[in-house]
Amino acid sequence: MSLAATNMRLRLPLLCIILEVILIILFGTLVEYNVDTDAKLWNANKNQSATRHDYENEFYYRYPSFQDVHVMIFVGFGFLMTFLQRYGFSSVGFNFLIAAFSLQWATLMQGFFHGMHHGKIHVGVTSMINADFCTGSVLISFGAVLGKTSPVQLLVMAIFEVTLFAVNEFILLTILGANDAGGSMTIHTFGAYFGLVVTRVLYRPNLDKSKHRNSSVYHSDLFAMIGTIYLWMFWPSFNSAITNYGDPQHRTAMNTYYSLASCTLATFAFSALVNPEGKLDMVHIQNAALAGGVAVGTAGEMMLTPFGSMIVGFLAGTISVLGYKYLTPVLESKLKIQDTCGIHNLHGMPGVLGAVVGAVTSALASPAVYGNGLQRVFADGEPGEWNAQSRGGFQAISLVVTLGMALIGGLVTGFILKLPIYGAPPDTHCFEDGLYWEVPGEEEGHHELNEVATPNETEKLNS
């Protein structure tokens, strides 16, 4: 099949090359090694102070966490979205493309807003983690528009979303002084509502023409479980990746671990409960079991306790399954929000829950509980001037700001993406790899694209 309207031959190469050239020029102009990655600075520093040993290089504190986050971004998100029967190449492939672009662009945008030193952006493993975090937000939004967008559209969306992410992050972390190490607000709430507004603006009334492809097959669900399990396993690393060294990093990982375990039991319980025959639904297991990680993204570094983490995880799993069952159909029919992956249930509501839990946990923090560790969790937490209530208030304001930024940003971006110049798929060919990929077997010509749904079909000849 080759529709001229969706032909990427010029559009995609041009956009990729132009973007990469711009990135290279900006990196050449603006980006420098930080103290921990620069041969001269690190070794000068080492000799002078006598206290910086090689094992104190931030690499050893953060690189294992970075790699886990990296796996979540590329394998986790990438494979989670392969559940569609005929969209595996695009799910993993476009995920790969927009992530590779976003992490470079995020390095610049985040560096511009909160990493400038004498006019230069300093980079190291922490900036790499932050760039991956920002990329995660774009991939969440990708989940809402999955199957209905061209790669060019996705790259354009990434340009805007990364930029707004950096602005929002700057407002929250720098201006409001909020805590959000695991990104319940900055990553999940922002990414989810941004994506939902984009998909609302791109609403397709005739999407049911591609309905037969908008579902899974047996093996595609197993590929998706690879994504799920990796996200689930490494979420403790995600939430703890940029917390302070020592107890905060350790505690965050552990709180997330307990939240996820509890969330998983809630997910299985409610998945069976909402099904008339008591059968489990792969959609719930693949997604809702992860909500526990989202929901402790803000409070995970605090003294939430395993007990608190498990309660939050249980709630997150519950609302997520109920959202898939009862809310998603309503969002589509009433609000015209076509949310392919159900990001509202996995990132939206659990993200808001996480923001609220973070605000409450902040408001309950006290020197009695945190001791000298208070200022290691809350940057301005000197015991003398500590005001837990105002801290909780700033956290709540941060949620409101995030929602506002996501809604307005998504609206503007949505209308930009609606321009008919990006080669978006027609309503009849959504959720279909064959539009943008050479799919094996297709060149044969003895069947039409819209007749042959999946490779599995050929198997019937065997039976």
Next chain:
Amino acid sequence: MSLAATNMRLRLPLLCIILEVILIILFGTLVEYNVDTDAKLWNANKNQSATRHDYENEFYYRYPSFQDVHVMIFVGFGFLMTFLQRYGFSSVGFNFLIAAFSLQWATLMQGFFHGMHHGKIHVGVTSMINADFCTGSVLISFGAVLGKTSPVQLLVMAIFEVTLFAVNEFILLTILGANDAGGSMTIHTFGAYFGLVVTRVLYRPNLDKSKHRNSSVYHSDLFAMIGTIYLWMFWPSFNSAITNYGDPQHRTAMNTYYSLASCTLATFAFSALVNPEGKLDMVHIQNAALAGGVAVGTAGEMMLTPFGSMIVGFLAGTISVLGYKYLTPVLESKLKIQDTCGIHNLHGMPGVLGAVVGAVTSALASPAVYGNGLQRVFADGEPGEWNAQSRGGFQAISLVVTLGMALIGGLVTGFILKLPIYGAPPDTHCFEDGLYWEVPGEEEGHHELNEVATPNETEKLNS
């Protein structure tokens, strides 16, 4: 298909919710952050002693190992069991469910037996690793009953097995003072024989009615290889995860690496040798190649040397392949032990081998070889009072205790699981996802579950 007898709509949610509520209450009552995860304690401690730097937090010593173990539990075990053609959802999904439950329950049980401080259980990354270890034992037993049990049965099995695991571990490590860092005895021998007795008690004389589903298809074998390879790669982390810092952790990882490499060559050799046409069998490669990790689970931390590790690995691979070929059919026909995954060959015999190797290596240990490192490997190994023979004896007694605990525990648990209240699958529908899962395509209704041979087949009806 919907059999009332296997309907999970009330049973599974009720059990999950009750268990999680109990867990949450017990965590709220009993569990506290340990020194390395508590904001107040860690920072107080740091200020006083001046010797505890953030890089000395146990997180940095153990968290990368923990993540590798975590991958083994959820991806390794989960995907290893997807080899069945029509049981992939259940393999990964039930693995996920019972692991998420077990790690919480294990935290309490292990904490109760050997982690209480002033009436509280202290948790940190080491307790997380230990909980994952205990979970591993349950997943081994799951392999024996795979395809023949409902999720409710599996959760009930986990409740009992985790509890008995903690008791056995307490007897071995605390009372007998045995070494078993990688769990040849506590994890593998215990999990294997426990599971074998359970499956014996649950013997199904008419299981051949589901025989056509009790085998692999091409792609399911590739999914299973994902599990195999992850288990194989991360076994060095598994065996070294809770050894002492420094040389023991380093040495254990390396010994395991050599044992596994040698085991792999033995596996390929004997797999081809026992086949009339000299063809390799995926069952052997998927399983026996891992036996080398099991068999150095006890002695890996000792001065076993790469040479010794390779001999042990070679033996383990050999007995494992021979077990699959010659012993498993006999176990089923003569002893009525239906061992779906062949855990006797991967965990049972290699676990016993590992226990014996551990006893012998302990009995050969001496201050001349270990120097000041003796007491870092053997807790009571002060050079003056060291008695290698008695140490070897205690190791041997530990194996006997473990076998006894596994047999009795498995027997009791098996009879409890035999009660007809858990919604176990009928003999005609074993190894079948459709009983407990919404399987894609199934809602079509124009074919019967037991008519459908492979997952792919159902898809043709969908098109």
Next chain:
Amino acid sequence: MSLAATNMRLRLPLLCIILEVILIILFGTLVEYNVDTDAKLWNANKNQSATRHDYENEFYYRYPSFQDVHVMIFVGFGFLMTFLQRYGFSSVGFNFLIAAFSLQWATLMQGFFHGMHHGKIHVGVTSMINADFCTGSVLISFGAVLGKTSPVQLLVMAIFEVTLFAVNEFILLTILGANDAGGSMTIHTFGAYFGLVVTRVLYRPNLDKSKHRNSSVYHSDLFAMIGTIYLWMFWPSFNSAITNYGDPQHRTAMNTYYSLASCTLATFAFSALVNPEGKLDMVHIQNAALAGGVAVGTAGEMMLTPFGSMIVGFLAGTISVLGYKYLTPVLESKLKIQDTCGIHNLHGMPGVLGAVVGAVTSALASPAVYGNGLQRVFADGEPGEWNAQSRGGFQAISLVVTLGMALIGGLVTGFILKLPIYGAPPDTHCFEDGLYWEVPGEEEGHHELNEVATPNETEKLNS
């Protein structure tokens, strides 16, 4: 199907057992724990100097990197090669076998050439990484002959290639004093040209008899993407695994990260550009996106800057896609080089590019840029006697030596592999698992192997 000529029943077991016995004997004679893994040495050392803490054990600097490299070798290479529709078992399985052998043999060969201490080879995590690196080289060559060789042939190839790898590495790193931490020359260039010469010598004029199996199907391409993504994500760990502690390790990982991100955009751009309909080709995405990691294998530890890394990555992705499109067909038709995986495009040309970039970057190094870090990157880089030009020259000579060694070594090895004693597949049965594996379904008997055995087989009906 059972061809006597390809029956492995005696050949494979005999070779595996003999090799492993030889390895075990040599390990017993020659291999010892190094200071960081020996109980006596590490603890003696610790007590005396008072400066070696447990956290200074090389395990904590290198083990996370080792595990990432390990994943690349076993999952990355293994699954990358599963793209063939009917060769998944062999791709993952033979990869597993020859890697398990090669890492043991490499430990001996590399130890013999540059790890002997008083007649003993000292082993620890660094030797484990180096052994995995050498194994990577063999697996690259495996990609060229994929589907056309028996496991016995592959093991014989590994024996020779590992040995020559160690010789070449010794010449480059020890005699010429070259830098090549990520192995652009030692691993990629060597492995690629060695493999290309071997496949040239093994040229099969009638390979088109197996042409219908020499392509992918939908799900096999998704399995291959698992390999791709893991290689891509962990390449920063690969290149930095054996660099010096501190800034070099940190910088190398970061440079590689940027090179790969840039390379990915180039890959997508040129993949769409070279296709008449603008469609992306999975072969390019699976392979060319990785070329950025290869191309900074030498210069990654130097002060290449993110800017420089991105330029190199972009070039690497571009030449790699163009190579797949325009060069590979010519290599086959004109030079009779049948390169199954296109290793010339992924490892060959990008490896040479990496060597050149390394030579240039070395020649531009100066104390002004590196400060006291100069000698931590360049072993002989004392500021006083530093001669960047001669350093660049030695790097260039190293490339020439590597190419020479690869060509001659490949030639000799190729002729040895041509002997008709290894059970190589006939031209009609290349790219076919059924020759060496029990493939599920085959026992049914109602179809012949060459008529289609597994779900995949039906796909040929499509062709």
